[in-house]
Amino acid sequence: MKLMYTALASAMMTTLLANSGLAEITVQSCNRAVTFDKPPQAAISNDVNLTEMMLVLGLADRMVGYTGISGWKTLxxxxxxxxxxxxxxxxxxxxxxxxxxADADFYFAGWNYGMKVGGEVTPETLAPFGINVYELTESCIHIGEKDAVSMNDMYNDILNLGKIFNVSDTAEALVFGYREDLAQFSAGLMPLPQAPRVFVYDSGEDVPFTAGRYAMPNALIEAAGGINVMNDLEKSWSTIGWEAVVERNPEVIVIVNYGEVTAEEKRAFMMSNPAFANIDAVKNDRFVTLEYVEATPGPRNIAAVKTLSAAFRTE
Known part of the structure; x- marks a missing residue:
């Protein structure tokens, strides 16, 4: 009988802890298993897309602030x-x-999204101060191996944030909705005779900064029916030479809009440069703009796929 009561008491305590949000949970963050004994109450997010993930989960009241947005003009x-x-x-x-x-107890950031490898702010340097870090899945390529980027990277982050903050029901409903929306949209798309060749132009004139196979636009382009001409670039976001762009002759150019140079100025640079005159996308003036917050992992990725899908199907 004593054993039965002990087991019952243990089960009740587990239930109480789960209901109060105090049950210990562990999530995978890049190459680390991170354990939380309670949901964070003083969180900070870096960058516009990561902050939107927090907001869409209704976590503003668990945050003490955010970083890394106005300096890049992405708001x-x-x-x-x-x-x-x-x-x-x-x-x-x-x-x-x-x-x-800020007395933070949690930092949601990524490698090259608020942290730099070997830099001052890392999970290891913040741990002694009681600040747990969850790393953006897309960014894990900077510290180890991972599969090519996919929509699942974004879904994974939202689901893990749901576990960390004890709002899994909200997170699961969001991800289910994103998956259903994308599936229904894709099912209704007009088939393309062949996948258009697409180049992502983020920034830079001397050398362009673009998206390789580990950057979110690679997944967005594929979901929309295209192929990233730099999908063999074994990097996330990186600079390349213009020669490679000319050689691969993209049919569509995706401009990422943010910062001091506008999307229209980037387009004008490519349209007016004689070196690009024979690129199909330039000859046919086929440019499409994604806002920074659409081109990076976050809640606006589904809208980005729809924007690209329309552009790929418009001559």
Missing amino acids: DATMTEGVQELPELSSKYPNKEVLIG
Whole structure:
């Protein structure tokens, strides 16, 4: 009988802990297993797309601020409304003092999304201060091997955030909705005779900064029915030579819009440069613009696929 009561008490305690959000959970973050004994209450996110993941899960009241948005000029009207109650603690990458000074207990960032390999702010440097880090899945390629980017990278982050903050029901409903939306949209698409060759133009004039096989646009382009001409580039976001772009002759150019140089200025640069005159996308003026927050992992990826799908099917 004593054993029965002990087992019953243990089961009740487990239930109480789960219901109170205090049950210990472990999630995979790149090459680390990160354990949380309670949901964070003073979180900070870096970059516009990561911050939107937090907001779409209804986690604004668990945040003490965000970093890395205004310095890159990626904030739009929708995002401004979403973060108006929260302070921006650093316009670009935060230093360690910023995070410690905000009494943060959680930092949602990624490699080259608020952290640099060997830099001042890493999971290891923040751990002694009680700040747990969850790393953006797309960015894991910077510290080890991973599969080519897919829509599952974004879904994975939302589901893991749901577990960390004890809002799994919300996270699972969101991901289910994203999957269903994309599946239904894809099923209704007009088939393409062949996948258009697509180049992602992020920035740069002397050398372009573009998306390789581990950057989110590679997955977005494939989901829309195209093929990234740089899908053999074994990197995430990287610079390449213009010669490779001319040689691979993209039929569509995707411009990522953010920063000081506008999407129209990037288009004008390519349209007016004689070196690009024989590129099919330039000859036929086939450019499509994605906002930075659409081209990076986050809730707007489904809309980005729809934008690209329309562009690929318009002569």
